[in-house]
Amino acid sequence: MPATDLKNKTLDWLDERTGWRMVRDLADHKVVPIHAGTAWYYFGGITLFLLGIQVITGVLLLLYYRPSVAEAFDSVRFIMTRVQFGWLIRSIHSWSANLLILAAFVHMFSVVFTHAYRRPRELTWLTGIALLGLMLGFGFSGYLLPWNQISYFATKVGTDMAASVPIAGPAAARFLRGGEEVGAATLTRFFAFHVMILPLITLGLVGLHLLLVQKHGMSTPSGVSPSQLAHMKFFPNFFLRELVIWYGVLAVLGTLAAIFPWELGLKADPFASAPAGIRPEWYFLAQFYTLKLIPSHVWFFEGELLGLLGFGLLAAGWVALPFWATGRNGEHRARLVTAVGVFLICYLATFTILGYLK
Amino acid sequence: MRAPAILFFLYWSLSGASAADSCVTCHSAMEEGTKGPATLIKNDVHIAHGLSCADCHGGDRSSDDPTIAMSKAKGFKGKPARTAIPRFCASCHANPDIMRKFAPAERVDQYELYQTSVHGKRLAAGDTNVATCIDCHSVHDIRAVKDGMSPVHPLHVAETCSRCHSDKLKMAPYKIPTNQFEEYRTSVHWEAMTKRGDLSAPSCASCHGNHGAKPPQVESVAAVCGTCHVLFEALYDKSAHKAVFSGGCIVCHSNHAIHQPSTAMLVGPDAVCSECHEAGTAPAQTAAQLAAWIDGLDRALKQSETVLTRAEEYGMEVSEAQVRLIDGRENLVKSRLALHAIDPGEMRKPIDAGMAIAKETLAAGQAALREKDFRRWGLAVSVILIGIAILAIRFLIRRIEARP
Numbered sequence: 001m002p003a004t005d006l007k008n009k010t011l012d013w014l015d016e017r018t019g020w021r022m023v024r025d026l027a028d029h030k031v032v033p034i035h036a037g038t039a040w041y042y043f044g045g046i047t048l049f050l051l052g053i054q055v056i057t058g059v060l061l062l063l064y065y066r067p068s069v070a071e072a073f074d075s076v077r078f079i080m081t082r083v084q085f086g087w088l089i090r091s092i093h094s095w096s097a098n099l100l101i102l103a104a105f106v107h108m109f110s111v112v113f114t115h116a117y118r119r120p121r122e123l124t125w126l127t128g129i130a131l132l133g134l135m136l137g138f139g140f141s142g143y144l145l146p147w148n149q150i151s152y153f154a155t156k157v158g159t160d161m162a163a164s165v166p167i168a169g170p171a172a173a174r175f176l177r178g179g180e181e182v183g184a185a186t187l188t189r190f191f192a193f194h195v196m197i198l199p200l201i202t203l204g205l206v207g208l209h210l211l212l213v214q215k216h217g218m219s220t221p222s223g224v225s226p227s228q229l230a231h232m233k234f235f236p237n238f239f240l241r242e243l244v245i246w247y248g249v250l251a252v253l254g255t256l257a258a259i260f261p262w263e264l265g266l267k268a269d270p271f272a273s274a275p276a277g278i279r280p281e282w283y284f285l286a287q288f289y290t291l292k293l294i295p296s297h298v299w300f301f302e303g304e305l306l307g308l309l310g311f312g313l314l315a316a317g318w319v320a321l322p323f324w325a326t327g328r329n330g331e332h333r334a335r336l337v338t339a340v341g342v343f344l345i346c347y348l349a350t351f352t353i354l355g356y357l358k
Numbered sequence: 359m360r361a362p363a364i365l366f367f368l369y370w371s372l373s374g375a376s377a378a379d380s381c382v383t384c385h386s387a388m389e390e391g392t393k394g395p396a397t398l399i400k401n402d403v404h405i406a407h408g409l410s411c412a413d414c415h416g417g418d419r420s421s422d423d424p425t426i427a428m429s430k431a432k433g434f435k436g437k438p439a440r441t442a443i444p445r446f447c448a449s450c451h452a453n454p455d456i457m458r459k460f461a462p463a464e465r466v467d468q469y470e471l472y473q474t475s476v477h478g479k480r481l482a483a484g485d486t487n488v489a490t491c492i493d494c495h496s497v498h499d500i501r502a503v504k505d506g507m508s509p510v511h512p513l514h515v516a517e518t519c520s521r522c523h524s525d526k527l528k529m530a531p532y533k534i535p536t537n538q539f540e541e542y543r544t545s546v547h548w549e550a551m552t553k554r555g556d557l558s559a560p561s562c563a564s565c566h567g568n569h570g571a572k573p574p575q576v577e578s579v580a581a582v583c584g585t586c587h588v589l590f591e592a593l594y595d596k597s598a599h600k601a602v603f604s605g606g607c608i609v610c611h612s613n614h615a616i617h618q619p620s621t622a623m624l625v626g627p628d629a630v631c632s633e634c635h636e637a638g639t640a641p642a643q644t645a646a647q648l649a650a651w652i653d654g655l656d657r658a659l660k661q662s663e664t665v666l667t668r669a670e671e672y673g674m675e676v677s678e679a680q681v682r683l684i685d686g687r688e689n690l691v692k693s694r695l696a697l698h699a700i701d702p703g704e705m706r707k708p709i710d711a712g713m714a715i716a717k718e719t720l721a722a723g724q725a726a727l728r729e730k731d732f733r734r735w736g737l738a739v740s741v742i743l744i745g746i747a748i749l750a751i752r753f754l755i756r757r758i759e760a761r762p
Contacts (some may be wrong), residue, residue, distance in 0.1 A: 082677040251744045258737040261673040
């Protein structure tokens with residue numbers, strides 16, 4: 001039997017059982033509109049690529065990491081010093097976690113400024129925001145896992161903030177810590193969140209998000225019909241361009257990991273005093289600095305509580321953006337959304353820099 | 359009818375509370391020169407414990423009439439004579455029943471000790487120039503020893519002693535030196551006390567005693583130093599020097615001006631060994647050998663530290679080696695300690711252990727620096743490969759898009 005016949009028969013056999021040609025046809029027909037904002041489309045792919053790196057490096061770290069108070073720090077040190085390329089895996093995991101959150105933020109704001117959240121993409125927006133929340137959750141839970149001095153006290157401060165929220169706060173903080181204080185139970189709990197609970201939810205949400213993107217296609221700028229625009233094929237044209245960018249991101253990651261390997265610090269000592277100038281990771285810094293600026297009491301309210309309530313309302317408003325961005329008569333409040341987006345970027349950038357400098 | 363009664367009760371209770379101590383009231387109203395005690399007592403530890411002037415000086419503090427308040431019939435003792443001061447204070451401080459009420463943990467043998475001291479003996483012989491309780495503890499503004507403002511707080515003891523002992527005029531009749539404080543201020547003990555805030559560092563009273571103050575005799579100096587430097591004393595006792603030097607530690611280290619010891623004490627122009635052992639003799643050669651070992655270990659550890667610091671600055675994880683280096687430094691301390699036995703065999707052990715650690719940590723540091731270079735080269739190669747891959751993809755895109 002000629003080789004081409006054997007190949008075709010095998011592919012037919014596979015198609016009959018898996019329907020893979022349907023996926024190929026979908027990919028064949030998927031197109032990407034070409035316009036001034038096409039470059040912003042790449043950020044979704046960059047975020048997905050970094051998430052993939054997180055999964056691969058995370059699984060490799062799991063081969064040596066031991067989630068107990070007695071062993072966590074030493075096992076990370078073992079990874080950094082004794083395991084072949086362990087330093088590279090851990091440094092890439094930590095750096096890509098940060099770049100992932102940065103890419104997710106850029107992706108979110110690109111959606112805001114290109115108004116890609118409009119009907120019928122409300123659910124795409126909601127799943128995207130939920131994924132950003134999950135990424136922040138990954139950051140918060142993963143930060144504690146090396147069980148070093150900075151991460152221990154940052155978790156203490158973070159869970160204390162959660163505890164100050166009225167009604168559900170104390171119970172939520174107890175649930176997160178597995179007790180009244182950050183300790184052995186917190187470490188195992190955060191480990192479970194980081195490697196099992198959050199990844200499972202993320203897997204489902206990423207699938208849904210991609211499905212919705214596939215269903216609705218790429219969004220085009222408001223006021224421009226997709227038929228008025230030129231298009232390029234997703235496979236291979238857009239995908240190859242995306243691949244170039246992924247390679248670039250990989251080079252950046254490798255450079256960061258080789259020149260600035262992720263620090264390990266000192267082993268956590270619950271009886272030591274908190275290190276001077278302790279602050280959370282950069283993506284929580286703006287909120288942290290804002291809470292620091294709020295007086296301890298504002299009128300009848302506790303300052304921190306008021307700040308947290310403010311953030312809660314802001315987050316709720318941001319999540320609901322596709323709904324308030326459209327008026328009762330169906331008109332699109334594009335200017336308002338752009339203004340809110342610019343304000344939010346200015347606030348986050350300014351307060352993050354101030355929080356870093358102060 | 360009820361209102362005036364209440365007002366009278368209020369006036370009586372308030373005025374009663376504020377005008378209870380006529381000593382303070384009257385002395386506060388006196389001229390500058392005589393009202394001193396009344397203004398000083400606000401900081402006094404006795405007042406803080408609820409005592410008053412009359413508890414020491416006698417008299418009736420409840421009377422506004424000076425003739426009654428300071429009458430002998432009311433037990434007024436007035437200002438005690440200088441020679442009577444220790445007994446005056448001891449009337450309470452040597453009485454356990456009284457002291458238990460105010461400071462149960464306080465010792466009550468100060469007066470007894472004072473009488474055995476040079477100060478106490480001279481006072482008993484009628485010399486009123488010597489120190490009594492008030493010269494060290496102050497008078498009327500006496501603070502607790504743990505109070506940082508107290509003249510007998512560990513931080514101030516040396517200065518307080520120096521008020522008399524650095525006074526050439528005052529010390530002339532006794533024919534004793536007056537440069538002790540000046541010398542002490544150049545010592546490691548003073549540095550530990552004042553610069554590092556180590557209140558356990560010795561000052562005058564730690565070696566000379568406080569209430570039973572007397573100079574340590576020549577043969578007891580090593581024992582005095584040995585109360586803190588226990589291991590040094592034990593090794594010194596094993597050495598050949600023990601039988602030769604009655605002065606013990608001070609022969610090499612001095613007494614008040616105890617400086618940071620270094621190998622310059624063993625070899626070189628300022629070597630204390632050379633004061634007894636001529637250059638070229640076997641003991642002088644041994645001293646030079648011991649100094650060379652210590653300096654060699656010190657240099658080796660410093661070299662390891664420099665390399666590890668460089669590796670750390672490049673972001674390399676070298677904490678294990680840095681912890682190991684602490685063990686190396688401990689061996690350096692042990693070798694300096696072992697020196698006091700003047701036994702090269704004993705000293706070789708920590709030197710060898712320290713050198714092994716220095717070698718091991720240096721190797722770890724150098725390996726970290728090599729690893730750093732390897733990473734940089736690896737990065738360069740990876741970036742070049744990534745660049746080639748990017749160019750290849752760009753070429754592929756062009757080729758695909760060039761197709762009709």
